[in-house]
Amino acid sequence: MNKMASLSSKKTGFLSSLSYQVRHLTMSRANCNIINSNNNSNKYYDLVVIGGGSGGLACSKEASQLGKKVAVLDYVSPSPQGTSWGLGGTCVNVGCIPKKLMHQASLIHSAVQDSYSYGWMDSNNASLNVTHDWNLLVDNVRNHILSLNWGHRVQLKEKKVDYYNCFGRFVDNHTIEATDKNGKKMSLSADNIVIAVGGRPAFPDQVPGAREFGISSDDIFFLKEPPGKTLVVGASYVALECAGFLNGLGYETSVMIRSQPLKAFDEHLSKLVLDHMEAEGVEFLRDSTPLRVDRIINESGKTELQVSYSTRTDNSNNNGSQEMHKVAVDTVLFATGRRAATTDLKLDILGIQTDVSTCQIPVDDNDATSLPNVFVIGDAALGRPELTPVAIMSGKLLAKRLYSNSSELMDYKMVPTTVFTPLEYGAIGFTERQAIDQFGEENVEVFHAFYKPLEYYLPFRNSNQCYIKVVCAATEGRERVVGLHMTGPNAGEVVQGFAVAIKRGITMRDIQSTVGIHPTVAEEVVKLHITKSSGEDPTVTAC
Ligand code: FAD
Ligand code: NDP
Numbered sequence: 318m319n320k321m322a323s324l325s326s327k328k329t330g331f332l333s334s335l336s337y338q339v340r341h342l343t344m345s346r347a348n349c350n351i352i353n354s355n356n357n358s359n360k361y362y363d364l365v366v367i368g369g370g371s372g373g374l375a376c377s378k379e380a381s382q383l384g385k386k387v388a389v390l391d392y393v394s395p396s397p398q399g400t401s402w403g404l405g406g407t408c409v410n411v412g413c414i415p416k417k418l419m420h421q422a423s424l425i426h427s428a429v430q431d432s433y434s435y436g437w438m439d440s441n442n443a444s445l446n447v448t449h450d451w452n453l454l455v456d457n458v459r460n461h462i463l464s465l466n467w468g469h470r471v472q473l474k475e476k477k478v479d480y481y482n483c484f485g486r487f488v489d490n491h492t493i494e495a496t497d498k499n500g501k502k503m504s505l506s507a508d509n510i511v512i513a514v515g516g517r518p519a520f521p522d523q524v525p526g527a528r529e530f531g532i533s534s535d536d537i538f539f540l541k542e543p544p545g546k547t548l549v550v551g552a553s554y555v556a557l558e559c560a561g562f563l564n565g566l567g568y569e570t571s572v573m574i575r576s577q578p579l580k581a582f583d584e585h586l587s588k589l590v591l592d593h594m595e596a597e598g599v600e601f602l603r604d605s606t607p608l609r610v611d612r613i614i615n616e617s618g619k620t621e622l623q624v625s626y627s628t629r630t631d632n633s634n635n636n637g638s639q640e641m642h643k644v645a646v647d648t649v650l651f652a653t654g655r656r657a658a659t660t661d662l663k664l665d666i667l668g669i670q671t672d673v674s675t676c677q678i679p680v681d682d683n684d685a686t687s688l689p690n691v692f693v694i695g696d697a698a699l700g701r702p703e704l705t706p707v708a709i710m711s712g713k714l715l716a717k718r719l720y721s722n723s724s725e726l727m728d729y730k731m732v733p734t735t736v737f738t739p740l741e742y743g744a745i746g747f748t749e750r751q752a753i754d755q756f757g758e759e760n761v762e763v764f765h766a767f768y769k770p771l772e773y774y775l776p777f778r779n780s781n782q783c784y785i786k787v788v789c790a791a792t793e794g795r796e797r798v799v800g801l802h803m804t805g806p807n808a809g810e811v812v813q814g815f816a817v818a819i820k821r822g823i824t825m826r827d828i829q830s831t832v833g834i835h836p837t838v839a840e841e842v843v844k845l846h847i848t849k850s851s852g853e854d855p856t857v858t859a860c
Contacts, residue, residue, distance in 0.1 A: 359503070359504045359505075359506065360388070360479075360503070360504070360505050360506070361386070361505075361506050361507070362385075362386045362387060362388045362479075362505060362506070362507040362508075363380070363385035363386045363387060363507065363508050363509065363720075364376075364377070364380045364385055364386075364387045364388075364507055364508065364509045364510070364511065364716075364719070364720075365387075365388045365389075365390070365485070365493050365505050365506075365507035365509075365510050365511075366380075366387070366388070366389040366390070366510075366511045366513055367390050367485040367493065367510070367511070367512050367513060367514055367662070368389075368390070368391060368406065368485075368512065368513035368514040368515055368658075368695070368697070369389045369390070369391025369404050369405065369406060369469070369473075369480065369513075370391070370405065370406015370407055370408065370409075370513060370514075370515045370695065370708065371406055371407075371408045371409075371515075371695060371705040371706075371708040371709050371712075372406075372513040372515075372694040372695030372696075372708030372709060372711060372712040373389055373391070373406070373511065373513030373514075373694075373695070373712065374389065374405070374406070374469060374472075374473070374712075375708070375709040375710075375712035375713050375716075376511050376513060376694060376712030376713065376715055376716050377389040377473070377478045377511075377712075377716075378472065378473070378476045378478060379712065379713045379716035379717065380716040380719065380720055381476045381477050381478045382476060383716060383717070383720040383721050384720070385720050387477075387478045387479070388478065388479040388480075388481060388505055388507075389473065389478055389479070389480055389481070390480075390481045390482075390483045390484070390485040390493070390495055390505075391404050391406070391480070391481075391482060391483075392482060392483055392484035392485070392496075392498075393410075394484075394517075394658075396517075396518075396532075396533060396535035396536055397520070397528050397529075397533075398532055398533075398535075398536045400535050400536045400539050402462065402466070402539075403462070403463065403466030404466050404469045404470055404480070404482075405462075405465055405466055405469045406515055407515050407516070407696070408705040409462060409465045409466070409469070410462055410466075410538075411534055411535045411538055411539075412534070412705070413705055414461070414462065414465065415458050415462065415538035416534075416538070416558055416559070416562070416737060417737060418454075418457075418458050418461065419454070419458070419538065419562040419566070420558065420561070420562050420565075420737045420739075422449075422454055422562065422565070422566060423561065423562040423563075423564075423565025423566050423739060424565070424739070426447075426449065426565050426566065426567070427565065427739070429445050429447055430776070431772075431775070431776035431778065432444070432445055433445070433776075434775040434776040434777070435775060435776075449566050449567055451540070451542075451543035451544075451566070452541070452543075454566075455538070455539065455540065455541075458538060459539065481495050481497070481503070481505075482497060482498070483495035483496055483497045483503070484496045484497075484661075485505075485662070486661060486662050486663045487510075487662055487663045487664065487666050487667055488504065488663075488666070489666065489667070490510065490667050490688045490690060490691055491506055491507060491508070491510070491690070492504060492505070492506050492507075493505045493506075493507070493510065508690065509690045509691075509692065509719055510690065510691050510692070511691075511692045511693070511694060511712075511715065512659070512662065512678065512686075512691065512692065512693045512694075512697055513693075513694050513695050513697065513708070513712065514657065514658040514659060514662065514697045515657070515658060515695055515696045515697060515708075516655035516656055516657045516658060516675075516676075516677075516696040516697065516703070517535065517655060517656060517658055518533035518534055518535055518555075518651065518652070518653075518654075518655055519653055519654045519655055519656045520533065520651050520653065521550075521607065521651065521653050524607050524608065524609060524610065525609045525610070526609050526610030526611055526612075527607065527610055527649075527651055529610075530610045530611075530612055530622050530649065531550075531610055531622075531649040531650065531651045532648060532649070532650055532651070533650065533651050533652070534555050534559060534650070534652060537559055537650055540648075543568070544563060544568055544647060544648040544650075545568060545569075545646070545647030545648060546568065546569040546570075546646045546647045546648070547560075547563050547568055547569070547570050547571075547646060547647065547648040547649070547650060548570075548571050548572075548573060548622075548624055548644060548646045548648070548649050548650070549563070549570065549571070549572045549573070549650045549652055550572075550573045550607050550624075550649065550650070550651050550652065550653055551572075551573070551575075551651065551652035551653045551654070552572060552573075552574040552575065552576075552577075552578035552579065553578070553579060553580065553581075553652070553654070554579075554736055555652035556572060556650075556652035556653075557572070557578065557579065557590065557591075557594070557736060557738050558736065558737050558738060559650055559652060560572045560594065560599055561594060561599070561737070561738040561739045562739075564594070564597060564598055564599045564739075565597070565739055569598075570598075570599050570600070571599065571600040571601070571602055571644070571646075572594075572599060572600070572601050572602065573602045573605045573606075573607060573624075573626060574601055574602065574603050574604070574605065575604070575605065575606050576604075578590075578591055579736065579742075582736070582742065582744060582748065582802075583744065583748040583749060583750070583786065583800075583802045584748070584750065585749075585784075585786070586742055586744075586784060586786065586802045586803075586804050587742070589740070589742075589781075589782040589784055589804050590736065590738050590740055590742050590782070590804060592781070592782050593738070593739060593740040593782040593804070594738060594739060594740075596779060596782075597739055602626070602628070602642075602644070603628075604628055604629040604630075605626050605627065605628045605629075605642075606626060606627050606629075607624055607625075607626045608625045608626055608627055608641075609624075609625045610622055610623070610624050610625075610649055611623045611625075613645065615645060621645040621646065621647065622645065622646055622647065622648070622649050623643055623644070623645045624643065624644050624645075624646065624649055625641065625642070625643050626641075626642055626643075626644070627639045627640065627641055627642070628640045628642060655675075655696070655703070656675060656676045657671070657675060657676040657677040657678070657696060657697040658676075658697065659671050659676045659677070659678060659697060660676060664678070667686075667688055667691065668687065668688075669686050669687060669688065669691070671699075672699050675699065677696075677697055677698060677699035677700075678693045678697055678698060678699060679699045679700075680692070680693045680698045680699065682726050683718065683726065684698065684711060684715050684727070692715055694708060694711045694712045694715055695707070695708030695711070695712070696708065698711075701729055702729060702732045702734065704732065704734055706732075707727075707729070707732055710727060711727040711729075714726070714727050715727075731745060731746055731816070731819065731820045732745070733745035733812050733813060733816035735808060735809030735812060737809065740782055740783070740804050740805065740806070740808075741804065741805065741806065741807065741808035741809050742802070742803070742804050742808060743801075743802075743803045743804075743808035743809045743810075743811060743812030743813075744800070744801065744802045744803070744812065745800065745801050745812055745815070745816045745819055745820075746788065746798075746799050746800035746801060746819060747788050747790070747799045747800040748788070748800060748802065749761070749763055749786065749788050749800070751800075752788045752790050752799055752800060755790070756790040756791065756792055756799075760790050760791040760792070761788065761789070761790050761791075762789045762790075762796075762825075762848055762849070762850060763786055763787065763788055763789070763848065763849040763850075764786070764787040764789065764825060764845040764846065764847065764848055764849075765784065765785060765786045765787070765845065765847060765849055765855045766784070766785055766841065766844070766845055766847055766855045766856075767780070767781070767783060767784050767855055767856045768780070768783050768784070768785065768805070768838070768841040769783065770783060770805060770806055770838050771836045772806070782804055783804060783805040783806075783838075784803070784804050784805075784855075785801075785802070785803045785804075785805075785841055785842055785845060786800075786801075786802045786803075787800070787801050787802075787825060787828065787842070787845055788800030788801070788802070789824070789825050795824070796824055796825070797822050797823070797824060798819050798823055798824060798825055798827075798828065799819075800819075801815050801816075801819060801842070803842070805838050805841075806838060807838065808838075810839075811838060811839040811842065814839065815828075815839075815842060825845075828842060828843055828845070829843060829845070829846065831843045
């Protein structure tokens with residue numbers, strides 16, 4: 318597979334155009350049937366990209382800039398609750414963008430709560446007493462998203478990428494059947510095809526009523542009514558971020574955690590994130606699994622959703638037993654993972670298999686499938702970080718490898734990320750546990766400290782969960798920083814800056830010899846000096 322893929326990506330112009338012409342001769346005849354039977358047209362491209370999200374848009378625009386004839390198909394199937402949206406994929410419509418704006422709305426609430434200590438008051442000299450309008454926020458967020466949808470369409474036009482608001486599925490490995498919302502079909506043929514279909518929320522289908530009465534992250538940002546009292550099921554990025562902003566906006570929020578929260582992250586910092594959320598009023602239902610969701614009318618005649626769930630309790634013999642519970646809420650948000658949107662692509666025609674639980678497609682380092690001209694980027698690819706900048710960069714690099722003699726592969730390691738919970742958790746690289754597993758305990762040293770952001774002092778904010786951990790390992794004959802984990806305000810901004818240096822292989826000495834910017838939270842990283850092995854108290858008290 319590797320060999321064939323790299324051959325495909327490094328094809329010379331001559332070979333490429335020869336094979337293209339030969340294929341087009343064969344394909345044009347095959348596609349005549351489709352054209353005639355549907356009375357539709359047939360179009361030829363160098364590259365067809367299925368999916369106009371972060372990865373697909375980046376790849377198609379880059380390929381077009383490199384002089385290729387490119388088409389991108391994007392089609393949004395409505396959520397079970399009927400929510401739909403425009404061009405741009407998950408990030409723009411139901412992911413990063415609306416999420417970050419709602420995170421910001423919730424942070425503003427915290428700032429208002431702090432404002433009295435900074436001298437802000439109402440005309441009666443009392444602290445500001447504000448209310449929040451959910452519908453105004455949703456409208457403004459939606460308007461911003463609409464402007465982004467429009468911007469993406471304009472960019473495709475400017476960059477001469479043909480955009481089809483159509484659902485794509487394979488006819489063969491050079492032909493895509495594109496179907497528009499009215500069922501009108503068209504055939505697109507291409508030398509190369511990139512699958513960039515992303516993923517969609519997965520409802521736990523073993524839970525009766527989940528899909529019928531629950532919502533997902535595909536719906537929350539467009540809710541016409543305020544969510545009210547909300548139960549979030551799940552304990553990873555999506556669940557905790559949504560629970561964080563809902564609680565911050567003033568909605569009573571609980572989170573149902575089945576096992577370990579933020580499993581892929583450092584255990585200690587994950588705990589701090591949850592401790593902070595708990596201190597802010599989020600209730601955690603731990604070791605709990607939803608069993609069913611029913612719509613009920615309560616004693617006051619109000620319609621509610623009743624969630625039946627079991628909680629694992631460990632007795633002294635360590636034999637788990639189950640307790641049954643019920644909770645009544647206005648909204649149940651299932652954030653129970655995502656599945657790649659590959660099931661209706663007709664991949665079986667190509668003999669391409671997908672992962673049983675995630676529906677993602679296995680790929681090689683070149684992002685190629687078992688077929689050398691069919692590639693996968695973004696969330697639909699198996700084993701890759703499911704993040705927008707990853708999808709974008711891999712899309713651009715793939716286009717360059719295909720069309721500009723580049724051999725640069727996407728580096729899927731050392732990818733920074735941030736969980737936008739009320740107290741952000743920014744991270745890059747190995748967790749302490751991963752580093753020990755990888756390099757051996759004797760080769761790992763951790764520098765760490767609790768710190769207090771200056772802006773917390775006047776309102777007497779609790780800073781117990783603001784913490785930084787730098788993981789160092791002796792590897793390849795020298796000591797290197799292999800991980801940075803930080804909880805605190807704007808942790809995402811801080812970690813993004815350090816990520817460049819850490820990816821370049823810096824040492825702790827490099828960090829410590831850099832002058833800080835005072836007073837910032839980022840300077841707390843360059844001030845780190847306490848090692849875990851010293852056993853010293855990492856609580857920093859002075860400025
Ligand atoms: P997508 O952006 O999902 O785009 C795929 C597109 O293809 C969609 O428009 C889809 O409708 C379309 N499509 C699917 N099948 C077909 C078909 N057969 N034919 C035509 N079109 C099709 N990442 C971050 O980096 N930072 C964040 O803060 C962040 N926050 C997130 C918050 C939430 C709530 C969620 C759910 C995700 C978040 N992510 C975040 C992840 C990020 O959104 C994804 O990693 C990214 O969007 C993946 O890009 P993609 O191109 O693979 O797929
Ligand atoms: P994840 O797959 O990371 O987490 C799914 C969560 O749902 C886990 O806590 C899991 O628990 C729980 N779960 C699954 N099934 C059930 C069930 N039947 N009952 C109870 N709990 C259940 O999915 P997410 O959707 O949160 O995130 C997907 C990806 O999207 C992330 O990996 C990330 O890459 C991206 N993303 C990035 C963001 C960012 O950059 N800030 C924000 C949001 C998403 P268990 O561990 O027990 O299986």
